Amino acid sequence: xxxxxxxxxxxxxxxxxxxxxxxxxxxxxxxxxxxxxxxxxxxxxxxxxxxxxxxxxxxxxxxxxxxxxxxxxxxxxxxxxxxxxxxxxxxxxxxxxxxxxxxxxxxxxxxxxxxxxxx
Numbered sequence: 587x588x589x590x591x592x593x594x595x596x597x598x599x600x601x602x603x604x605x606x607x608x609x610x611x612x613x614x615x616x617x618x619x620x621x622x623x624x625x626x627x628x629x630x631x632x633x634x635x636x637x638x639x640x641x642x643x644x645x646x647x648x649x650x651x652x653x654x655x656x657x658x659x660x661x662x663x664x665x666x667x668x669x670x671x672x673x674x675x676x677x678x679x680x681x682x683x684x685x686x687x688x689x690x691x692x693x694x695x696x697x698x699x700x701x702x703x704x705x
Contacts, residue, residue: 589638590616591702594626594654595670596646604641604670604695611699622646623654630658637665639702644671652676655684668701670694 591613595601598621605617618633620626623646630637640658642651655667667684669676672691681688687701 590618590633590636592618592629592637592640594620594642596622607695608699613699613702623649626654639666641668641670644669644676659684
């Protein structure tokens, strides 16, 4: 069974760039997209058994990405979550129960596929 990746990013241009870069880097998994954490939770609930990883922005309207990570990890501790943020003050240290790795925008986009392959 092919495993899915969910990309959660409120800026559509950035979300598109992430998906395009993953494809360019050879990621063949089905990639689902969400514009906010509420949409992401809906997609997660419909596909939870197939989801292998979530790439999630931190700062989004209505709900932060870390809140989404808390909800998902509480139900599926084994799912891989990559927090993709421009805020270099956010780290995985102290958040290991919520995220597997924090990657920083903009240059980190080139390292997403490397972390996805570790799944």
